Amino acid sequence: MNADKYNLEVLNKIDLFFQLFDDMSDLVYLTKVEKDGQFSYVLANEPAKIFSGLTNQSFNKPLGEVLPEVVFKIIETKYKQAIVERRPITYEDMIVVSQNHPKRPQYKYVPGQVVYWESEITPVFNQDGVCTHLLAVVRDVTERRERENELKRLNDRFELVWNSVADAMYIFDRNENFVSVNKSFVNLLGWTEEEITKDHTITIIPMNSKEDLKEIIERVKNGEVVPSHEVQRITKDGHLIDVLASYSPIYDNYGNWDGAVVVYKDITDRKMYEKELTHLALHDYLTGLPNRNFFSKRLKEEMIRAERSKRTLAVFYLDVDKFKEINDTWGHDIGDELLKEFSKRVKACTREEDLLARIGGDEFGILITNLNHKGKAIEIADRILTSLQSDWVIEKKPIKISSSIGISFYSPNYEQDEKLLLKQADIALYKAKEEGRGNFQIYSK
Structure with missing residues (x-):
């Protein structure tokens, strides 16, 4: 191979290198480390020249004279870090394109635009281990950073809503x-x-x-x-x-x-409200006792249990004797207080498993369950009548009252339902009235 041909091939390869060098989208800078510690550009590709506004006169000059002071301070710090650490370092920076930046047709950035850069600084050492040059490859990561920022904004909004x-x-x-x-x-x-x-x-x-x-x-x-x-x-x-x-x-x-x-x-509030409505639907507002609907429902259930267990149950129907006269004499407020006290006294005479309910007006019902014999129900009736004989003082007014009680017993042999059982107790109640009040009577055919 002759010398001319060899030189031509070398020149062609150099031209190809610089063509590729200038066609790179990344900004590439080769910086010389001067003996006095200063830095100067010795080579830059075309995108780097365009972005940094470098001219032929910019090379081999101290970077402090070529770059804006703010940019130079950042670069100088990173260059020194790479030399001290003797390894490539990567950092990211944000640059706002200067309003005074010269406009060129091939320059894609506009004044005031925020551009994010990722720079990799690689120190180059000679055989003596002295850093002679620094290679900086700067990549535009604006699009990536903006996507990340947008994702962060969306995440922040999600967190706010969340x-x-x-x-x-x-x-x-x-x-x-x-x-x-x-x-x-x-x-x-x-x-x-x-x-x-x-x-x-x-x-x-x-x-x-x-x-x-x-x-x-x-x-x-x-x-x-x-x-x-x-x-x-x-x-x-x-x-x-x-x-x-x-x-x-x-x-x-x-x-x-x-x-x-x-x-x-x-x-929770809704469920409490529903429970309250259910309670109100099944309980008497004055005495707080279960009402007629609750009593009937429970009576049906207990009649089924009584049939299965072969044990009996009793239903009491009772009222306050001559309650209308008390209301007419003392007024409805006194009457209401009397009904409250009446329900307390009667309740105290029943067992824990028994059910006392206000059926309506001054009428009350008691469900006595799980009876081995009828005598237990009669004991409860006696206790009730005895408890009502003590003195009554309502709103500082002494009142004497008594009660009549009708009792019916459940027997599967008679095919009773809850309505019939209540009716039988009611019939027995009126029998007690006929017998002079203040007593109990048991229903009998």
Whole structure:
């Protein structure tokens, strides 16, 4: 190979290198480390020249004379760090394009634009171990950073909504372990996110709800959104609370089931209100005793039990003798207070398992259950009549009262239902009235 041909090939390779060098999208700078410790550019590709505004006169000059002071301070610090640590270092920086930056057709940035750069500084050492040059490769990561910033903004918004909603929410993974809980969850159930995500032995599911939950999770695994349904959950302090729960599946990047989002709406107040309404529907507002509906329902149930156990039960129907006269004489307020005191005295004479109810007006019913013999019911009737004989003082007014009691006994042989049993006790009550009041009578055909 002759010398001219060899020189031509070398020149062609150099031209190709610089063509590739200048076609790179990354900014490339080769910096010389002067003996006095200063730095100067010796080579830069075209994108680097355009972005930094370098001209032919910019090379071999101290960087402090070529670059803006703020930029030079950052670069100088990083260059010195790479030399001291004797290894490549990577850092990220944000630059706002100067308003005075010269405009060129091939320059893609506009004045005032925020550009994020990732720079890798590699020190080059000679045979004596002295750093002679630094190679800087600077990559525009603005698009990546903006995506990351947008994701962060979305995540921040999600966190704001996640922790602002009134309903308790949590996420569990495919292994049914807690991944995240919101603030309302912490407030409602007491467990912090750290406690419940790290300790997998913690459970908020009552034993009697585990099978129900297992079925729900299977439905969620199959892609079903399980709508709101009432369940109970356990708080950190061991209390049961009522919640309205809903479940929505979560999938991974490949479309595989990866857990679920659960929402708990606290319905404690609603359940208490429902219980209160139920109580009001089945109890007397004045005395607080069960009312006629409650009494009839319970009587039906106890009649079935009595038939199975072959034991009898008794129904008392009683009222306050001449209550209308008391009301007309002393007024309804006194009458109401008298009924309250009457119910207390009668209640004190019954057994714990017996049921006292206000049937209506001054009429009361007592259900005496689980009787081995009828004599026990008669003992209770005697106690009631005796308790009413002591002095009564209502609103500082002495009042003397008595009561008449009618008693009927349940017997499967007579095919009685609850209505007939009450009617028989009522007939016995009027028999007691005919016998002069202040006594009890047992129904007999």
